Amino acid sequence: MSKKLTIGMFGFGVVGQGLYDIIKTKNLNLEIKKFVIKNADKQRSLPAELFTTDADSILEDDEINTVVELIDDADAAFEITKKALSSGKNVVSANKKMIATHLEELTELQQQYGTSLLYEGAVCGSIPIIRNLEEYYDNELLHSISGIFNGSSNYILSKIFNEGQSYEDALQKAQELGFAETNPILDVGGYDPKYKLTIVASHAYGLFVDPDTILNLGIDKLNDHDIRFAREKNFKIKLIPFAKEISNSEVVLYVLPRFITKDSILYNVENENNGVLVKAAFADEQFFYGKGAGGHPTGSAVLSDIAALRYGYRYEYKKHLESQELKYATNYDLKLYLRYEDEDLLENVEFKSISERFYSENAKYVIGYISLQEIIAKRDIINQEGNFLAELPF
Amino acid sequence: MSKKLTIGMFGFGVVGQGLYDIIKTKNLNLEIKKFVIKNADKQRSLPAELFTTDADSILEDDEINTVVELIDDADAAFEITKKALSSGKNVVSANKKMIATHLEELTELQQQYGTSLLYEGAVCGSIPIIRNLEEYYDNELLHSISGIFNGSSNYILSKIFNEGQSYEDALQKAQELGFAETNPILDVGGYDPKYKLTIVASHAYGLFVDPDTILNLGIDKLNDHDIRFAREKNFKIKLIPFAKEISNSEVVLYVLPRFITKDSILYNVENENNGVLVKAAFADEQFFYGKGAGGHPTGSAVLSDIAALRYGYRYEYKKHLESQELKYATNYDLKLYLRYEDEDLLENVEFKSISERFYSENAKYVIGYISLQEIIAKRDIINQEGNFLAELPF
Numbered sequence: 001m002s003k004k005l006t007i008g009m010f011g012f013g014v015v016g017q018g019l020y021d022i023i024k025t026k027n028l029n030l031e032i033k034k035f036v037i038k039n040a041d042k043q044r045s046l047p048a049e050l051f052t053t054d055a056d057s058i059l060e061d062d063e064i065n066t067v068v069e070l071i072d073d074a075d076a077a078f079e080i081t082k083k084a085l086s087s088g089k090n091v092v093s094a095n096k097k098m099i100a101t102h103l104e105e106l107t108e109l110q111q112q113y114g115t116s117l118l119y120e121g122a123v124c125g126s127i128p129i130i131r132n133l134e135e136y137y138d139n140e141l142l143h144s145i146s147g148i149f150n151g152s153s154n155y156i157l158s159k160i161f162n163e164g165q166s167y168e169d170a171l172q173k174a175q176e177l178g179f180a181e182t183n184p185i186l187d188v189g190g191y192d193p194k195y196k197l198t199i200v201a202s203h204a205y206g207l208f209v210d211p212d213t214i215l216n217l218g219i220d221k222l223n224d225h226d227i228r229f230a231r232e233k234n235f236k237i238k239l240i241p242f243a244k245e246i247s248n249s250e251v252v253l254y255v256l257p258r259f260i261t262k263d264s265i266l267y268n269v270e271n272e273n274n275g276v277l278v279k280a281a282f283a284d285e286q287f288f289y290g291k292g293a294g295g296h297p298t299g300s301a302v303l304s305d306i307a308a309l310r311y312g313y314r315y316e317y318k319k320h321l322e323s324q325e326l327k328y329a330t331n332y333d334l335k336l337y338l339r340y341e342d343e344d345l346l347e348n349v350e351f352k353s354i355s356e357r358f359y360s361e362n363a364k365y366v367i368g369y370i371s372l373q374e375i376i377a378k379r380d381i382i383n384q385e386g387n388f389l390a391e392l393p394f
Numbered sequence: 395m396s397k398k399l400t401i402g403m404f405g406f407g408v409v410g411q412g413l414y415d416i417i418k419t420k421n422l423n424l425e426i427k428k429f430v431i432k433n434a435d436k437q438r439s440l441p442a443e444l445f446t447t448d449a450d451s452i453l454e455d456d457e458i459n460t461v462v463e464l465i466d467d468a469d470a471a472f473e474i475t476k477k478a479l480s481s482g483k484n485v486v487s488a489n490k491k492m493i494a495t496h497l498e499e500l501t502e503l504q505q506q507y508g509t510s511l512l513y514e515g516a517v518c519g520s521i522p523i524i525r526n527l528e529e530y531y532d533n534e535l536l537h538s539i540s541g542i543f544n545g546s547s548n549y550i551l552s553k554i555f556n557e558g559q560s561y562e563d564a565l566q567k568a569q570e571l572g573f574a575e576t577n578p579i580l581d582v583g584g585y586d587p588k589y590k591l592t593i594v595a596s597h598a599y600g601l602f603v604d605p606d607t608i609l610n611l612g613i614d615k616l617n618d619h620d621i622r623f624a625r626e627k628n629f630k631i632k633l634i635p636f637a638k639e640i641s642n643s644e645v646v647l648y649v650l651p652r653f654i655t656k657d658s659i660l661y662n663v664e665n666e667n668n669g670v671l672v673k674a675a676f677a678d679e680q681f682f683y684g685k686g687a688g689g690h691p692t693g694s695a696v697l698s699d700i701a702a703l704r705y706g707y708r709y710e711y712k713k714h715l716e717s718q719e720l721k722y723a724t725n726y727d728l729k730l731y732l733r734y735e736d737e738d739l740l741e742n743v744e745f746k747s748i749s750e751r752f753y754s755e756n757a758k759y760v761i762g763y764i765s766l767q768e769i770i771a772k773r774d775i776i777n778q779e780g781n782f783l784a785e786l787p788f
Contacts, residue, residue, distance in 0.1 A: 022676050026533055126677035128530045135529075136522045139420055139701045140694060265683065268662055282416050282694035283520035289659065289681035300534060300676035307533045311710075 002310035003065075005030035008058030008089075010080055011070035012037050012044065012051070015094055015121070015302065018295025019068070020046075022303050029310060030066075034058050038071075059083050066309055067091045068302065074098040085109045085117060092305040094121035094298055100195035104208040107317055116314035118305035123196045124149055124274040126297035127290045128304070133203040133278075134315050141281035142204050144244040149196040151272035151292040152179045152187035153219055153239040158270045160227060161236045167222050179272050179293070190216035190239060190255040197241035197253060200276070204243060205251050206319030209328045215376050216255035221388040225363040226339055235259035237390060238266055250329035252372060257390035259337065330373040334391055339365040341386030349378045367392065396704035397459075399424035402452030404474055405464035406431050406438065406445070409488055409515070409696065412689025413462070414440075416697050423704060424460075428452050432465075453477050460703055461485045462696065468492040479503045479511060486699040488515035488692055494589035498602040501711055510708035512699035517590045518543055518668040520691035521684045522698070527597040527672075528709050535675035536598050538638040543590040545666035545686040546573045546581035547613055547633040552664045554621060555630045561616050573666050573687070584610035584633060584649040591635035591647060594670070598637060599645050600713030603722045609770050610649035615782040619757040620733055629653035631784060632660055644723035646766055651784040653731065724767040728785055733759040735780030743772045761786065 009016060012035050023032070035051050036058055037044075044051055058064055059080070067084040069077050074097040081098065084091050086109060093099060099106065099119050110117055120130050124147075148154050152174050159170035171184060186192050194216040201207055219239050230237050240258040245251050260267050265287050269275040274292025279285055291297035333352055340346070346366065354368035375382060375389070382389055403410060406429050417426070429445045430452055431438075438445055452458055453474065461478040463471050468491040475492065478485045480503060487493060493500065493513050504511055514524050518541075542548050546568050553564035565578060580586050588610040595601055613633050624631050634652040639645050654661050659681050663669040668686025673679055685691035727746055734740070740760065748762035769776060769783070776783055 018676070022533075025535065025675075028533060126674075126680055128526055131530055132522055132526070135702070136525055136698050139416075139422060139697060141419065265662075268659075280520075280694065281419075282412070282690040282697070284685040284688075284691050285683075286520055286685075287681075287683035289679075289683065291678040291680075294678075296676040297678050300674070303533060303676070304530050308529070316705075 002029050003312070005066045005306065005310055006064050007032045007066045007068055007306070008034045008036065008061065008064040009068040009070065010036045010055070010058070010077075013070065014295040015298045016070045017045070018299030019070075019302050022296070022299050028307065030306065033064055034061070055080060059087065065089055066306065068306065069093040069095060070302070071095070074101065078102055081106065081117065082109060085115045086113055088113060088115060090116045090309050091118075092121070092302055092309070093117065093119045094302055096122040096192065096195040096199065100198035100211045103199065103202055107320065110314065116309060116312075118308060118313070118315070119199070120305050121298045121301035123199050124276060125290065125292045125294065126300050127274060127276055127288045127292070128301070129200060129276045129288055130203050130315070132288070133200065137204070137278065137280065137283070138318055140283055142245065143279040143281065144242065145200055145204050145276065145278050146240050146242045146266070147276040148238060148266060148269045148274050149193035149241050149276075149292070150187050150190070150239060151274060152184070153193075154269065154274075155179050155272045156188065157219065157237055157239070161230075162270065167219075185218070185220065188220045189218035193239060193241040194255045197243060197255060201243040201251065201253050203315070203319070205245065205326045206317070206322070206324075207251060207326055207328055208320070209253060213328070214253050214255070215372065215379065217257065217379070217383055217389055219257050221383070221385070222257070223339075223388065226388050226390070229337065229365070230259055233259070234262060236267055238269070240266070240391070245326070246329065246332055249325055249327060250331070251326050252329055252332040254372060256334075257388075259390055259392050261393055330371070330376060332372045333369045334372060334375070335367070335394055336370055337365060337367055337390050337392055338382070339363055339388045342384075345381060345387065348381050350374050396423050397706070399460045399700065399704055400458050401426045401460045401462055401700070402428045402430070402455065402458040403462040403464065404430045404449070404452070404471075407464065408689040409692045410464045411439070412693030413464075413696050416690070416693050422701065424700065427458055428455070449474060453481065459483055460700065462700065463487040463489060464696070465489070468495065472496055475500065475511065476503060479509045480507055482507060482509060484510040484703050485512075486515070486696055486703065487511065487513045488696055490516040490586065490589040490593065494592035494605045497593065497596055501714065504708065510703060510706075512702060512707070512709070513593070514699050515692045515695035517593050518670060519684065519686045519688065520694050521668055521670055521682045521686070522695070523594060523670045523682055524597050524709070526682070527594065531598070531672065531674065531677070532712055534677055536639065537673040537675065538636065539594055539598050539670065539672050540634050540636045540660070541670040542632060542660060542663045542668050543587035543635050543670075543686065544581050544584070544633060545668060546578070547584075547587075548663065549573050549666045550582065551613065551631055551633070555624075556664065561613075579612070579614065582614045583612035587633060587635040588649045591637060591649060595637040595645065595647050597709070597713070599639065599720045600711070600716070600718075601645060601720055601722055602714070603647060607722070608647050608649070609766065609773065611651065611773070611777055611783055613651050615777070615779070616651070617733075617782065620782050620784070623731065623759070624653055627653070628656060630661055632663070634660070634785070639720070640723065640726055643719055643721060644725070645720050646723055646726040648766060650728075651782075653784055653786050655787055724765070724770060726766045727763045728766060728769070729761070729788055730764055731759060731761055731784050731786055732776070733757055733782045736778070739775060739781065742775050744768050
């Protein structure tokens, strides 16, 4: 009943090894024939003849019908994925940057060659959000999708709010534990959750959006004043990717720090965990929570995709194909807290309205409304050292 | 690309109307041709010619290829479903008692006639747990599944623990709000969550178990002493259906009140909300949260099933067909709190061990281990007026 999969795998890092551990315990009618790795000299836990540095030994092997791509380099991953899909191989990938950046072209390749690309592991580890948006919420009116998509930032924020650690100490701890990238700006600057948001929003709303056009600001400028402000109001700060249908034809997308109240389900998502909150007209609030990263949780998502390929599963992209009504928009006003250093900022950034201003020796902030468009246009000024922007509850 | 569905619907209550509301807003290539209702005299919001009391006007209409069954009566629902599946019609049902009680026969009918029966709406309203167990966790090693599956009981417990209400007041409030059945024992006695557990466990472990053989005790005997005991230890009490793989060949299943600690994700599931917690070897802790009942959330689950039928979706029951290794077992020891009135109880029920005993003028309790087998055998004694049993964290 199921098709036998002969797999070529790119990469043998944390996720690849997690996946191999899982596959060992199961009788799944699949075989991993070859691993392509970058460093031929590294000691491996498996027989040497399974490893090669030559990509074509997978891509030009007709017996291999399935490519599992688990490498970091988004450009190399794209070349591999394109070539595999074009030559009749199905692909499973966990590379969020690659998928987010090239989703439209990758969708066309799948249609053209009748191949399947699955990427549940690219978004929030073990949480099956893509599959559910694609299959289960295919006819729901989705008001919004938000959540905690980045474990490293969330770990840092948990240490700050629950244990009183400083931003610097918490970041260092996250790096020691291996949660944070060596270049932490991908996490704390909101780039990683932005790629995931791009993919999620695509399956929710049938949109292809270039992630470079989506606003992301992170928690890297957070200081003690912001933390105190949040504490006094019983808020926590979380880094929130957000997609919202603002009209019948428009969806806004952005990643910003947000002050979260106790009654939000995201308030209790702590440490490296992830959560996805779907607000829908009929299903109401639906929340998915789980491990967002790590070899085994992400390996388990990749395995679910591999297993689904045995039964010919593919994303149908029904929302993309059936309606082209929704467009990415930026004409949306946000209620914001903006701590700033240089008075010029208030002249350079156009506020729709200002409801509070605060000055002290140590810090100045304003609370008011700014349009998403304006934040995107003035991103570099707003994101200067000494400033911190976060969204407030309405 | 999708098949046109011509639907005959049994029942036009809260869920049926919720569903109709949803379908109106969408262009789904489906038509509801006929409603069969029990009471012909009731005023309806739709044209009278859509309604009939004659079941055969759906079941013997060859143009109708899809039956949506949303009636309360489990026996009548089973007759309808059997006849529909046997005559080539696919069926969507939200009747948990009917599905739980007849799942094995219903599975055979689907195989025999090549028809499809979907029932996501029968388990935890809008939460897509069956679909995810069936499709996404089809190769996971599932350690356990637990959760809050009954909104009425949980609403009552929330009122008790968060607002200091008495059990009686909270039950009355739940009934006024329409959360609780007129005969509340189905909810507070743990029958409703037991039917859901039977279905969930079947899709998790490939088991067919007669729900009558599964232990359920409820919260109906809860009194102030138990509440005080929980409060002193910072516990909340929740009514928890539980399935756990205790060995390579055995799964235990039961529904019991449980003392829940603050660090459990179930601690924060309040009021009429539902949550399903899946613990898996590789995906780790995965949690699904949403509205467990109500016309729109359940209607949205039923709609997802209907929409999936347009693309020929059916549960594969792979776990049932591929392996018959797992069996339902009761050789499992539970750590329990048992408040009792009559000293004879301690002689009649065999404890594996007792670690605490408490006596006062108002109440007596013991803490110790009892086997699941023994609780099932002595259920009637344990469940007598004046006693209350709840599971403790290990």
